[in-house]
Amino acid sequence: MQLEFHQVDAFSDRPFAGNPAMVYRLDTWLADELMQRIAAEHNLAETAFLVREAQGWHIRWFTPATEVPLCGHATLASAHVLFEIYGETSERIEFIGKSGPLSVSREGGRLLLDFPAMPSIEVGVTIDIERALGVEVVDVLGAAELMVVLDSEQAVRDCKPDMAVIARLPWPGVIITARGEQYDFVSRYFAPGLGIPEDPVTGSTHCALIPYWSRRLNKLSLSAYQCSTRGGELFCRLEGERVKIGGYATLVASGKLTVG
CATH class of the missing domain: 3.10.310.10 (Diaminopimelate Epimerase; Chain A, domain 1)
Structure with missing residues (x-):
């Protein structure tokens, strides 16, 4: 089985700056253990996995060591991939993650995350x-x-x-x-x-x-x-009760991972 991946430098308008994230758009979910092993193989701060379901794009994020409940830069990277690689035509992409509903919209050349505020x-x-x-x-x-x-x-x-x-x-x-x-x-x-x-x-x-x-x-x-x-x-x-977090994103690599 081969899986297509895309690496994006988030919060940067040029390569080799910002925060790199790996993005996989899947047809169906892989086993949790396999997604964790893939994230460990890439060894980036975050690898995002996306599946289109009835309610919208479900997103999950994995560090090399564990799954996390929320990640900004990999969500920004995922939206960039959906817009630029897979031709998403809407101006706003709705995601569903472990922390609830999230969205990314286009605003003046940048991408804008809509996340929950977390007062300290x-x-x-x-x-x-x-x-x-x-x-x-x-x-x-x-x-x-x-x-x-x-x-x-x-x-x-x-x-x-x-x-x-x-x-x-x-x-x-x-x-x-x-x-x-x-x-x-x-x-x-x-x-x-x-x-x-x-x-x-x-x-x-x-x-x-x-x-x-x-x-x-x-x-x-x-x-x-x-x-x-x-x-x-x-x-x-x-x-x-929401925060907007804007930034640029730059695609730096695409390829296929062979599994099994």
């Missing part, structure tokens, strides 16, 4: 968190992930976390963030327990980052940059 609550600074990051911490909050606020963009860029300590924290991953110099805010994301030491650009973390920085900066539209080595630019907007 105060957690408090602990010795384990400071030891994991090795930097002075301003604030610590929690939503789906642990979110740690630092005092400057440079502190975010310079941070060299202890991945072994982060993997032992009781959170799927850790976001570090600060007010930006050229952007409203910057961030980085570490999830070694999920098989992702550092994710290049993470759409889903912005479900918590956007409400936080919208409140801090008293504005609904925000510019963001995830300052990993590859880096990626995100265009953000808070709309009530």
Whole structure:
């Protein structure tokens, strides 16, 4: 059996930047174990699998180590593949994932994710968190992930976390963030327990980052940059209980995987 795949650099308008994701459009679901093995074979932060069902496009996301309930960049990549490779004619694609309904629409040359907002609550600074990051911490909050606020963009860029300590924290991953110099805010994301030491650009973390920085900066539209080595630019907007996360996507490879 051969399966067609497409690799897309999400949150980038050029190759070899942003966050790479692998996308498979399937006729029917594969066994969970096989999808996990395929994701491990590609060894990217996320591999997305899509199946058209009666209610719409169902989407599932796998890291090299596990299935996750929500992924922004692989959803953006999936929409790009459906629009550009498979000729989806609508201006808005509805997805159904483990976190509920999601959508991606076209807006001025960019793709725009519509995701649930995830406001964070105060957690408090602990010795384990400071030891994991090795930097002075301003604030610590929690939503789906642990979110740690630092005092400057440079502190975010310079941070060299202890991945072994982060993997032992009781959170799927850790976001570090600060007010930006050229952007409203910057961030980085570490999830070694999920098989992702550092994710290049993470759409889903912005479900918590956007409400936080919208409140801090008293504005609904925000510019963001995830300052990993590859880096990626995100265009953000808070709309009530939803967030809009915009970005570009670039196809970099297509091929076929032989299974069995």
